[in-house]
Amino acid sequence: MMSVRKWMFAGALLLAAGLSSLGFAQKPGLKFNPDKKFKIVQFTDLHVKWQDPRSDIAFERMNQVLDDEKPDLVIFTGDIIYSKPALENMRNVLKKVSDRKIPFSIVFGNHDNEQGATKEELLKVAESLPYSLTADEVPEISGVGNYALTVRSSDGKKDAFVLYCIDSNTYSTIKGVKGYDYIKRDQIDWYCKKSAEFTRNNGGEPVPSLAFFHIALPEFNQAASDENAQLYGIRREKACAPALNSGLFTAIKENGDVMGIFVGHDHDDDYAVCWYDVLLAYGRFTGGPTEYIHIPNGARVIELNEGARTFKTWIRTKAGVEQLTTYPDSFVKE
Numbered sequence: 001m002m003s004v005r006k007w008m009f010a011g012a013l014l015l016a017a018g019l020s021s022l023g024f025a026q027k028p029g030l031k032f033n034p035d036k037k038f039k040i041v042q043f044t045d046l047h048v049k050w051q052d053p054r055s056d057i058a059f060e061r062m063n064q065v066l067d068d069e070k071p072d073l074v075i076f077t078g079d080i081i082y083s084k085p086a087l088e089n090m091r092n093v094l095k096k097v098s099d100r101k102i103p104f105s106i107v108f109g110n111h112d113n114e115q116g117a118t119k120e121e122l123l124k125v126a127e128s129l130p131y132s133l134t135a136d137e138v139p140e141i142s143g144v145g146n147y148a149l150t151v152r153s154s155d156g157k158k159d160a161f162v163l164y165c166i167d168s169n170t171y172s173t174i175k176g177v178k179g180y181d182y183i184k185r186d187q188i189d190w191y192c193k194k195s196a197e198f199t200r201n202n203g204g205e206p207v208p209s210l211a212f213f214h215i216a217l218p219e220f221n222q223a224a225s226d227e228n229a230q231l232y233g234i235r236r237e238k239a240c241a242p243a244l245n246s247g248l249f250t251a252i253k254e255n256g257d258v259m260g261i262f263v264g265h266d267h268d269d270d271y272a273v274c275w276y277d278v279l280l281a282y283g284r285f286t287g288g289p290t291e292y293i294h295i296p297n298g299a300r301v302i303e304l305n306e307g308a309r310t311f312k313t314w315i316r317t318k319a320g321v322e323q324l325t326t327y328p329d330s331f332v333k334e
Helices: 004-021 053-069 086-098 119-128 185-201 219-224 248-255
Strands: 037-043 073-077 104-107 147-152 159-165 209-212 258-263 272-275 278-282 298-305 311-317 320-327
Touching: 037 053, 053 086, 053 298, 053 311, 073 159, 073 258, 086 104, 086 119, 104 159, 147 185, 159 185, 185 209, 185 248, 219 272, 219 278, 248 258, 248 278, 258 298, 258 311, 272 320
Parallel strands: 037 073, 073 104, 159 209, 209 258, 258 278
Antiparallel strands: 037 298, 147 159, 272 278, 298 311, 311 320
């Protein structure tokens, strides 16, 4: 006869299996590989239209990049979907990664919630899929989907890297201020609190970090137009940044942890440039001709090094690897 303890254990297993089948599987942990490397693929601005042949090239490029790079993590930096039915569309796109059993996360762009579903509804779709690390860590602050991912050291003993995923919001709501919204003060306060917590737990030393969101900061235009800056990649348009600067970059410099900021939004840009020792980088537009595109679609790849404030990054397209650089060495102007 089965004991009560065994019955309880069996019941727990059945419950876990049931939750997994519903898409609520345990979130995968991120960890540096034995060679002390960790690879991220950034997909951005897929602008997928449901059952539209023009989006086929976006899926083709995603599959090709995943085959070529075999990443440890995929991060989607917004404008993932571009038509109704929103929930089915979002699920279909994210399953391209989830079905490969690759951990992934998303942040929202300014178009995702224009397709008949709210960010909250879209977030639930992302959270429900196996291998999703997407979260809304602090629902009481501005935006939807602000959270920090940690990458453990190769020996599993500590948090060796932090990835901040932030909602850059959509359009300005301030009278007389046109254009795009900015990352709000309470979001910056949350980042500062998290940064201080990670630093404290690391013996007072800032933990190497990156930040991912959709809309570029105003500092992108400052850096790209500075004649003393070393810029790699394509800049065919000015960054469509917020008109107002809410101070995130200043907070990043004060905290001393974030080495690079990765964005999307501007389809004809894929450049990387340093500004006060922080790399400001665009992903490569991944979508098809459902939106404006004048450069071959692809993805940005980032390879982290455990225990070092350095990383490599490059663009992967159908043609191969472009713009291979190393932070910070490649961005020091002779």
